[in-house]
Amino acid sequence: MQTLASITVLLLIAALIHEGAAIWCYRCTSATPGCAEKFNWRGIGFLGEQCPESDDICVKLTERRGTQETITRDCLSALKFRRDIPADKYEGCRPASQDLILANYVNHTIKEHDVKRDYFTDTTYCFCFLDHRCNGVSGLKSSLLASVAALLLVIFSTFQSN
Known part of the structure; x- marks a missing residue:
């Protein structure tokens, strides 16, 4: 029993130590087939890309105006x-922040430029960094590490009850 517990602890520590390895995220927009709200990784044709920074975060950005929706992963x-x-920027979804001085000094009448970035009425950022390619699901999926820890907890509780 003691060896099983020490092996489990060593495996959890090994899973947590991956310094220098950047997270993998899906990188596409809703204009790409398979990258809309109903995500299909087979439709976009690849399994994601490694982010350029080692401490990066995967993001799913949803912008809405009426029935028009643009999703960026x-x-x-x-x-x-x-x-x-x-x-x-911790795990979860939250609305975009307001920038009161954005395009404050721009003075032209071409509204298609959207220099104030106010075309979309609802902008939501969903952040995740506990799983590779976690920005693919419509909601945020739970961490693989948390799932393994819960499974190990169930196994330990059944061993201790016997």
């Missing part, structure tokens, strides 16, 4: 040019 480092990224 990417690494957070690729979206750094946006000024409406929420400050809280």
Whole structure:
């Protein structure tokens, strides 16, 4: 029993230590077949790409205006040019932040440029970093590590009850 517990602890530690290995994320937009709300990784033809930074986060960005919806799945480092990224980037979904000075000094009447970035009425960021390719599902899936830990907890509880 003691050896099983020590092996389990060593496996959990080995799963947590992966410094230098960047996360893999799906990188596509809803204009790509299979990358819309009903995600189909076979439709986009690849299993994701490794993010450029070692501490990157996978992001699913959903922008809506009426019935029009645009979904972007990417690494957070690729979206750094946006000024409406929420400050809280922990796992979960949250609305975009407001940038009050965005395009404050632009003075032209071409509304197609959308310099104030106000075309979409609802913008939501979903962040995940506990699983590779976690930005593929419509909601955020639970961590594989948490699932393994729950399974090990069930196994330990059955061994201790016997």
